[in-house]
Amino acid sequence: MPIPAEAFILDRHAAIPLQVQLRRQIIEGVMARRFRPGEKLPSIRALAGHLGVARVTVAQAFAELVATDYLSSRDRSGHYISDGIELAPDAGTPAPATPRLDWQRHLNRRFTRAQRRDRVPDWRRFRFPFVYGQADPELVDHAAWRDCAVRALGRREFDALTGDLYGEDDPELIDYIARHILTRRGIRAGPEEILLTLGAQNALWLISQILLGPGRCCAIEDPCYPGLREILTHDGAQVLPVAVDAQGLPPDAIPAGLSAVFTTASHQCPTGSTMPLARRHALLDRALTDGFALIEDDYEFELSFAGATSPALKAMDRGGAVIYVGSFSKSVFPGLRLGYVVADPAFIAEARALRGLALRHPPGHMQRTLAHFLSLGHHDAQMKRMRRSYAERRAVMLAAMAQEGLQMAGGATGGSSFWLASPVPSRALADLLRTRDVLIEPGWPFFARPDQGDGFFRLAYSSISAARIPEGIRRIAAAIREA
Amino acid sequence: MPIPAEAFILDRHAAIPLQVQLRRQIIEGVMARRFRPGEKLPSIRALAGHLGVARVTVAQAFAELVATDYLSSRDRSGHYISDGIELAPDAGTPAPATPRLDWQRHLNRRFTRAQRRDRVPDWRRFRFPFVYGQADPELVDHAAWRDCAVRALGRREFDALTGDLYGEDDPELIDYIARHILTRRGIRAGPEEILLTLGAQNALWLISQILLGPGRCCAIEDPCYPGLREILTHDGAQVLPVAVDAQGLPPDAIPAGLSAVFTTASHQCPTGSTMPLARRHALLDRALTDGFALIEDDYEFELSFAGATSPALKAMDRGGAVIYVGSFSKSVFPGLRLGYVVADPAFIAEARALRGLALRHPPGHMQRTLAHFLSLGHHDAQMKRMRRSYAERRAVMLAAMAQEGLQMAGGATGGSSFWLASPVPSRALADLLRTRDVLIEPGWPFFARPDQGDGFFRLAYSSISAARIPEGIRRIAAAIREA
Numbered sequence A, B: 001m002p003i004p005a006e007a008f009i010l011d012r013h014a015a016i017p018l019q020v021q022l023r024r025q026i027i028e029g030v031m032a033r034r035f036r037p038g039e040k041l042p043s044i045r046a047l048a049g050h051l052g053v054a055r056v057t058v059a060q061a062f063a064e065l066v067a068t069d070y071l072s073s074r075d076r077s078g079h080y081i082s083d084g085i086e087l088a089p090d091a092g093t094p095a096p097a098t099p100r101l102d103w104q105r106h107l108n109r110r111f112t113r114a115q116r117r118d119r120v121p122d123w124r125r126f127r128f129p130f131v132y133g134q135a136d137p138e139l140v141d142h143a144a145w146r147d148c149a150v151r152a153l154g155r156r157e158f159d160a161l162t163g164d165l166y167g168e169d170d171p172e173l174i175d176y177i178a179r180h181i182l183t184r185r186g187i188r189a190g191p192e193e194i195l196l197t198l199g200a201q202n203a204l205w206l207i208s209q210i211l212l213g214p215g216r217c218c219a220i221e222d223p224c225y226p227g228l229r230e231i232l233t234h235d236g237a238q239v240l241p242v243a244v245d246a247q248g249l250p251p252d253a254i255p256a257g258l259s260a261v262f263t264t265a266s267h268q269c270p271t272g273s274t275m276p277l278a279r280r281h282a283l284l285d286r287a288l289t290d291g292f293a294l295i296e297d298d299y300e301f302e303l304s305f306a307g308a309t310s311p312a313l314k315a316m317d318r319g320g321a322v323i324y325v326g327s328f329s330k331s332v333f334p335g336l337r338l339g340y341v342v343a344d345p346a347f348i349a350e351a352r353a354l355r356g357l358a359l360r361h362p363p364g365h366m367q368r369t370l371a372h373f374l375s376l377g378h379h380d381a382q383m384k385r386m387r388r389s390y391a392e393r394r395a396v397m398l399a400a401m402a403q404e405g406l407q408m409a410g411g412a413t414g415g416s417s418f419w420l421a422s423p424v425p426s427r428a429l430a431d432l433l434r435t436r437d438v439l440i441e442p443g444w445p446f447f448a449r450p451d452q453g454d455g456f457f458r459l460a461y462s463s464i465s466a467a468r469i470p471e472g473i474r475r476i477a478a479a480i481r482e483a
Helices: A018-031 A046-052 A055-067 A143-154 A155-161 A171-181 A199-211 A226-233 A275-289 A345-359 A364-375 A378-404 A426-434 A450-455 A464-483 B020-031 B044-051 B055-067 B142-152 B155-161 B171-185 B200-213 B226-231 B277-291 B344-361 B364-375 B379-405 B426-434 B450-455 B464-481
Strands: A071-074 A078-081 A194-197 A217-224 A238-243 A260-263 A293-297 A320-325 A339-342 A417-421 A456-460 B072-074 B079-080 B194-197 B217-222 B240-242 B261-262 B293-295 B321-329 B339-342 B419-423 B454-458
Touching: A018 A055, A046 A055, A055 A071, A055 A078, A143 A155, A143 A364, A143 B142, A143 B155, A155 A364, A155 B142, A155 B240, A171 A194, A171 A364, A194 A345, A199 A226, A199 A260, A199 A293, A199 A320, A199 A339, A199 A345, A199 B344, A217 A226, A226 B344, A238 A320, A238 B321, A260 A275, A275 A293, A293 B055, A339 B426, A345 B200, A345 B226, A364 A378, A364 B364, A378 A417, A426 A450, A426 A456, A426 A464, A450 B426, B020 B055, B044 B055, B044 B079, B055 B072, B055 B079, B142 B155, B142 B364, B155 B321, B171 B194, B171 B321, B171 B364, B194 B200, B194 B344, B200 B226, B200 B293, B200 B321, B200 B339, B200 B344, B217 B226, B217 B364, B226 B240, B261 B277, B277 B293, B379 B419, B379 B464, B419 B450, B426 B450, B426 B454, B450 B454
Parallel strands: A217 A238, A217 A260, A260 A293, A293 A320, B217 B240, B217 B261, B261 B293, B293 B321
Antiparallel strands: A071 A078, A194 A339, A320 A339, A417 A456, B072 B079, B194 B339, B321 B339, B419 B454
């Protein structure tokens, strides 16, 4: 691509001649790899005009650089960055002579401190990725999504959805969620009770910002979803971890004086247990008598295939105490970044205002594409395909785990992963397996006290084919025996 | 669309017979407009199976509802919601008998309080919308965008971009921004100095969260961009408004002891003035001697057409004190929700971590589509078309304003709007004009003390055709004369 004239700026007050400044800027650009071999420079006339200097100044600078082989000149067609420049290995930016702002003093809130460091961005390179929460290209209906996206790119929809929507959401998508997604969970909600978010993570973040903060206190399940702990670490509220058992969160163990309780009742993250009906009633009663908000993260409910779906807590919530979080990351694909919150209109109004000031709204085009994907039945079809495929992979997993003697440590009512007991510290196990093309998730990021996670790991089957599962499980069992 | 069986849940512990419960749920659904005329109910067999009741129970409930005209039965094809139901006007949810959670006590942080209330979501319905920051469908290259989106929907790119990208951005987009967008502003930055955001609003929000908070102090321009004030209202930091003059923010007027100073140096929002070079140098010197971060919101720089673009503050920033904010909302379209921050790597690392916990990342598909739109030259072409069209509209505006005697109150170096003096209170003027099919933006949301804005209003020409401008200006002038 041609280098624009605007890439160059001269300082008329500097002691260095303009011609030399220009030469230095070109050399710097080449060395910093901003200008690449073969790229065309602006014409002498255009660059001189832009810089407000005589053409001879630019011509001299170019001639000098041709002589030193930084540039090559092709007759009449102009000047190009030379192909043959030997670049020194990138030594980074040299220490500048001017004083610099002390950023360490300026970074008032540090978010890198509690950042998750357990995720492997290049997971696709592993042959046996038992990695959770990523899409499997084999299961996503790419052609259907493309058709829906193209439909949403039609003239009329495009015009309506390219604007700043201010605080609003695509009414077609909200209507579909209310009438077809939520009804399947037994939830009744009007548009004033639903807000779109940038995935479930964004929903949990909005909730923490509105309900919590310094002086407030909340309970989370232990172990729990690490993304939630990451949010709460920065919130300033006191966070009490409550140990889950085989039936999920025990209502009796929840201390008094809380503002909010976070739960994954239908499918505890990461253990996979399902909260029985009696416990759900008890939890809802506690919410009303104690007066706390109950945040239900209903992730993966669409993937339940072992037994009937239990109704959501929100479906049983006569006191309006439940804030329900749903997401399309698992059932469509995670890069979509669309989820939703269902709650009391007073809460939704605050969440809408906060979303507006922090990010405005999810992109309109993604909203409308999803609305088409849902209303044309592609979502239902994809769910069916996913459930069928996951059921198959799950059976292969169970057989291989039994054969290799791997121990389950949690419930088994569907979803896309198993929670396993690790007879050896799982962090070291994960490190070892990585050198053998296998990715597993060690238990430590899930626990309030990371060392408690050493006895566990998670094996997801959402991004690994059934054919590769047995060999993957064999490698895990072998690594355990060695360690 | 058919109503799924999962829309119904029975309570076996309730005193009410199951058949009656089912009937009530159907009637409730109809009354609440969740079930609509003509929609098909599940078959008796399927619904009985889902509910775990005898088929006769469902059959009785359906027969009763056919008798009372809620349902109609079509021979052999099943049961449908009747077409002829008279719905009472929506009276809202009746007061429930159970105790309810007191949300007013639970909403710890209120974001609706400082919410902007000056925006008109249905601006498209007005014949003369002098509204700022919305796309003009005539100027957006819809066909090119669609082609780029389809390209980004190709199998290989789709697979790579539908996953959870964790903290990463599309490297192709970052590379293009670094080498072609930033170089035009004289800015040199590597990938570790650039972060994608959900538009400029999201960028400003990330910055405030990292640098400010209780106990910190910052300065903003007065008047300034209302979205920034909205963010800072909730931040807890002390905010000092500094009055701008015809050359933008005066460095001498900035008090000591600040952590951050926000500026729109190249094109002050909303007055449109451009900060001269000497003042820029003085401002950068102050940043280093006082030790404050300088946040440069370089919105609309692509739209400068009256005179040469001045280099960005960030281009002159040898001390690394500047955090640069850019956006594609104006140059592509606002619903895209993509912008970027350029700053010291230490700051970018914190911003990336915060973005990760609050929303993960902007959708991968939007990132890649934009990368194509940029690298195939569509962005440059669209910019040229916009500049040409805005220049034409601007000339028509100037002529009409001169003829009608409307007074400019700010600079005039390009962009997409004029800042005008209002001889009558502009809030009342805007209300009056709305009844006459004209949208203007009154001055109050821009000022620290809203009443100071009564003497001003903004007229944007980014969403109104040149042909309609003269009549729009005539109506404004007429309304001023009347008031």
